[in-house]
Amino acid sequence: MSLRQHLAKVIEGNEVKDLKGFAKWMLSWEGVKMLGDGNIGFIKLIKGPTAGTYVGQDHYGNKYYENNNLQYDRKRWVMYKDTFDYSSSTIPPEWHGWINYINDYTPHNHNFYKPHYMLPTEKTKTGTDGAYQPKGTWTTPKKRNWVKYSAWQPPQA
């Protein structure tokens, strides 16, 4: 694959319109992050859009690719939408089985059962303010009152 073809696939996969857009993108903080963080840089600029065929996209914008000629465990990969705070917890359940080689079902070839009470998946809140904290943690705003007695209130004059 020539550099031109490679760049064309990267531009298409990352939806940056054209070469000018690509240059602008690379010069933004996102580009700096990709050069600094090899993992996301490798996936977004080298392997991600070029090494296989595009399979689909989830509601986050994460893109899924496949190349069955590669060795097992490297056949399927995800190109995260978020460059700065990418996380495997953004892979929704319907893609989870496919990307982990548990099954071959994607939302495109399988009708997943979705009960009416099922909430949309969320990225993990670990490390953020929204993370779960047990009832006794000092930092939690919803701290339980551990005082086991009721104090006497003097009659107000």
Added chain:
Amino acid sequence: MALNMQRLGRMLPSLPVSRAFSTAAGPAATQATSPTPPSPPPPPPPSDTAEVFVDGQPITVPKSFTVIQACDAAGVDIPRFCYHQRLSIAGNCRMCLVEVEKSPKPVASCAMPVMPGQKIKTDTPLVKKAREGVMEFLLINHPLDCPICDQGGECDLQDQAMIFGSDKSRFVETKRAVDDKNLGPLVKTVMNRCIHCTRCVRFSSEVAGTEDLGVTGRGRDSEIGTYVEKLMQSELSGNVIDLCPVGALTSKPYAFTARSWELKSTESVDVSDALGSNIKVDARGSEVMRITPRLNEEVNEEWLSDKARFQYDGLKRQRLNTPMVKGPNGLQPATWGAAFEAIRGAMAGAKGDEIKAIAGKLTDAETLVATKDLLNRLGSGNMKHEDDVAAEPVCADVRSTYLANTTVMGFEQADAILLVGTNPRHESPVFNSRLRKAFLDGAEIASIGPNIDLTYKYQHLGSEPAALSQLLASEHPFLEKLKSASAPAIVIGPGVLRREDRDAVMRAVHELVDKAGVVRPGWNGFNVIHDSASRVAALDLGFVPSASARSAPPPKVVYLLGADDWMDREVPEDAFVIYQGHHGDKGATRANVVLPGAAYTEKSGLYVNFEGRVQQTRAAVPVLGDAREDWKIVRALSEVLGARLPYDTHSAVRARLAEVAPHFALINNLQQPVWLNGEVLQKDVPFQSPVNNFYMTDSVSRASAVMAKCILAKQEAKN
């Protein structure tokens, strides 16, 4: 575990199961005749002993012993459900089967008297098989609800099923179901779990003396209950919870609040009455979860009154947790420093006997001595206990004039008892059970005072002091009885000490003591009982007004040490009131400065019971909020007031206590009584017990919701 059903079937039905129920339902007379083991057993004369062999090991026991007692004495554990050493023998659970040589069948060891030369075997295959069979039968109708049962972890059936229970059931029929009974706000019943040991039935008829519980029906249909739905009338009803070997009777306030293995036990002393029952305070974290009795043969045996057992929820309500100072908007939270400054400002305007201290019902001896020392340093001798309501204070000069000299255990030997102005059933229910024990052993009891049900028969000689005069004047039959008795005893109640004519009544009593020879060499039958825990310690330490304080002008500063039941004339309208205590009640409401102290479960303090026994509480839970141990508050205040007390540690305060009253380093210090001078007898004023409401007597029990429920339940039962 294969059981030979054929053999078991031959063996078990032949045992006299029905006999047990007739024994249990029988009157209390069975108690008097049944052998009650003294423990530790006194060395009996040789003719009364028998040598038996327990598993080949020879042991000499009194002939009155049963086989189970001989095995206990030999240190061999016999499983049991119905047998209890303080109750009559029922013999209906059959768990204590042992093999006796030359006996064709296993015998119930609790009901079998020992014979000389008897060879008892407790570890043979026959015994094991018999117990396994009994356990299988017991478990037939016992529900499998250990995970949700409050007895779980401290259940006799659970423990013994681990040893003798089968790992599988052969029972395919339907289990028995029994309606739960409503026994009031204290005792929760789950009657499906009942194994009909009848311990509760025997307790209520023998120890408590209220024929509340009984067995109805036969065989599979037998049920424990109150016949018609009613409350348990006894003030000792909580003890059936301890007696119940399974989870049929459990504590209602404790239900589902904790598991026994989560609790940290602290050995302490009860302060809800003046007996000083020994208790175990079970706490989880900073919370008292329950209070159970601790064995002390000389005080409370293993019983505990309902107030002592169930008032602990009052320790979580209405608590004082921060110092408060009265401002224009009433009492406001303040720092310790600000509170002490306010006190110093008020104290500056008062000198000598214008500073007054009133000790409350729950004040420990350390605080009493520290306060007394502080007031003396400030030049005041104006101090009193709140129970001292008569115009003339109770004389604290001679210790034997305000103690139960017979001692609580000594009452078991008494054969004629005169109660003067007392209702021991409410003033000290556990002590009342001792009096009942004496009654069952044949003591004659008479009472001058309130005519109420004391759970035993007594002769009511009158309600007024006039009856005392009659008893003295003529050849009264009961006077003759007291004279001829080998161990006569007179019990003066706390109500007498509150009468204006107290000295006259006491003189009449002393005259009676003299006439009937109640005080003899080796026997002192003169007893005064009190109703609050700190009363005797206050008298021992001389926490009474000094001679100058008796004629002192109204005080300008009143220091209330947890005193809530003072009379209005004690605390003048314009006085500056300091309240040091643990509960917000009448005292704190009146106070200008509130100093938060520790309740009896939160500190180590000395208390003296009405027989003069010095006992100490121990801290089971930490103090709340900004509160402090009481003697430390007085010590800190003394420094602010410029009259520094010379002790900084708890042991130094104890040393000071022993300096003031040496028995605070000893136990059970008794002295001989001397005569008191008398006043005019108020012949027409009836004797009254100061305890009108058993369930609410101090700030802890008044704050307790459970105690309030008890009162409601009693009122409903009356209507």
